[in-house]
Amino acid sequence: MSTTPAPSTRDRILDAATELFYAHGIRAVSADKIIERAGITKVTFYRHFRTKDTLVVAYLERQAARERGLLDELRASAGDDGALRRFAATVGTEACKPGFRGCSFINAAAEYAEPGSEVRKVVAEHRTWYRQTFAAMASGLGVADAEQAAEELMMLRDGAMLSGYLDDPDHVGSALERAIFAVIDASQAASSPA
Incomplete structure (x- = not known):
């Protein structure tokens, strides 16, 4: 009989923060609300996260x-x-789930206007990873200017996340797929010799 180990206290705090930050926004959620949701004491909270911003960084990471x-x-399997x-x-699929509020990183960036903040650094690092990954994928599909294609794919991803939150999410996946392959196909055609 296998049993799943109970989540660590740190994970319980992160689980509570994830749920509350995503549902209500980061600035609207106090440390006290997270402490209550996680069922811990303030001392325990601050032992794991010395500030709320430290917790926000851990949540985004x-x-x-x-x-x-x-x-x-997905890349390894398909x-x-x-x-x-x-x-x-x-x-x-994510956009159609109840409670979908768009991209956690775009939401965090909207709440942390200071470009030099630790939160914005995590957001920037993740967006850089997406661009690099999209560029590698585009290059693997024969796109000559993979960096430009990656910028376009990033814009499509961001737009799909916002559209899924603000508009009817039912067609987000199919529209995103069509748009992604319009970029890839156009970029492949542009890189092919005439």
Whole structure:
């Protein structure tokens, strides 16, 4: 009989923060609300996270690791073409879930206007990783100017996340897939000799 180990106190704090930050916004959620949701004391909270901003950074780093793991797994199992298709479908599926509020990183950047803040640094690092990954995928699909294609794919991803939150999410995945492959196909055609 296998049992799943109980989450660590740090993970319980991060779980509570993730749920509350995503549902209500980072600035609207106090440390006290997180402490209450996690069922811990203030001393325990501050032993793990000396400030709320430290917790926000950990929350975003954890979310970044999840997103990176998902896309890396898709690439390993389906190749770049299949991974882009599955990525679009995943964004569409997420956008249709109750409580979807768009991209955690875009939301955090909107709440932390200071470009030099630790929160914005984590956001910038994650966005850089996405661009580099999209460039590698585009290059693998024969796109000569992979960096330009990556910028366009990043804009499409951002737009899909916002559209899924603000508009009817039912068609986000299929629209994102069509747009991604319009960029890839146009870039492949532009790089082919006439």
